[in-house]
């Protein structure tokens with residue numbers, strides 16, 4: 001399998017085989033994740049964050065450093081030449097001369113795609129616009145695979161803000177490669193985007209939309225993927241209060257689920273889950289970030305590394 | 310002889326675009342970038358009776374043979390159009406237009422947070438045609454879908 005030099009803009013830029021190759025690499029990365037190695041020694045990764053995202057940036061940075069590589073970049077456009085009005089295109093054409101690969105986060109949709117068209121070094125999308133966040137989808141899939149031992153055959157619920165949350169869109173696309181049942185549970189205002197629904201239908205994915213939790217759905221679930229519902233999405237604060245509680249994951253709600261249901265969350269979270277859940281074996285959202293490190297190490301090595309591992 | 314032939318004379322050399330949906334001839338010319346200031350003779354007939362469509366528009370462009378790629382751009386608003394290439398008063402080539410695979414630079418993405426909408430970037434819009442009847446387009450950059458009504462609205466505003 002050869003991924004060297006590849007851009008990863010959408011999760012669908014990778015095939016199922018390539019995704020599973022990255023998972024194999026991620027398994028191998030475990031031995032380097034707690035101590036440094038020199039697999040990417042002398043390589044430089046540029047992290048261009050045109051929109052702040054501390055968690056994703058830290059994860060990529062740690063991944064590169066664990067591989068023995070170096071990082072340059074910025075975390076916010078206000079500290080860079082962007083604030084002075086430089087275009088994304090110019091930034092890319094300058095930065096590509098300083099590095100072996102670019103990781104980009106941008107508020108506009110398609111920004112990473114534009115960067116990849118212009119850049120001579122590979123570009124990894126670390127989130128652009130509302131739809132794509134391929135490395136998050138990879139780490140979500142990897143978490144399911146690690147915790148459940150498989151992805152095919154599972155019943156997976158995506159809960160919360162399915163309209164603006166970019167992680168759920170990328171994950172939904174990633175799941176089109178697998179034989180799964182997907183349940184979308186959200187307030188009607190925040191239901192899954194029509195274009196995603198259309199693509200899932202075309203890909204013959206089995207999915208259903210719900211505006212509330214149903215007992216027969218809960219009792220079937222293998223994975224509960226929870227996302228944050230943001231206050232700003234509601235013009236009426238009272239409406240938000242009402243909605244927020246009906247999608248909250250409580251201990252009572254979990255009693256209706258299988259004993260080994262896996263609970264995931266892309267983080268950050270506010271109060272969409274009872275804190276008592278954190279100490280339950282079902283809570284996988286912190287180990288999810290560790291899996292994220294492994295997956296990003298694997299991806300960086302696959303794209304920038306010189307020899308197969 | 311069809312009735313419209315009485316209204317629009319035969320041309321010696323050039324291109325006849327027939328079966329344009331009624332009322333769209335001017336838009337077709339604008340999409341083709343023909344302003345009338347190029348110097349060649351352009352004849353436009355609007356709302357000509359048509360057996361197949363009730364009414365249709367016809368455009369005749371003398372002395373200019375339009376290339377296929379050029380003509381296919383009009384498929385967005387005139388998917389029923391047929392092209393006749395005329396040489397020495399005879400139709401030497403006749404074909405139906407087909408929707409191109411990609412539409413570059415003609416339309417604007419309707420997603421306000423699409424990178425192609427950013428004025429700062431040196432970027433042209435690009436859409437993949439995902440369906441031909443009706444025409445539906447998908448932005449290559451942000452995946453937003455343009456429905457036929459979005460396309461018609463833009464074309465009529467722009468042209």
Ligand SMILES: [Zn+2]
Pocket residue numbers: 110418419420423424425448449450451452453
């Ligand atoms: Zn777009």
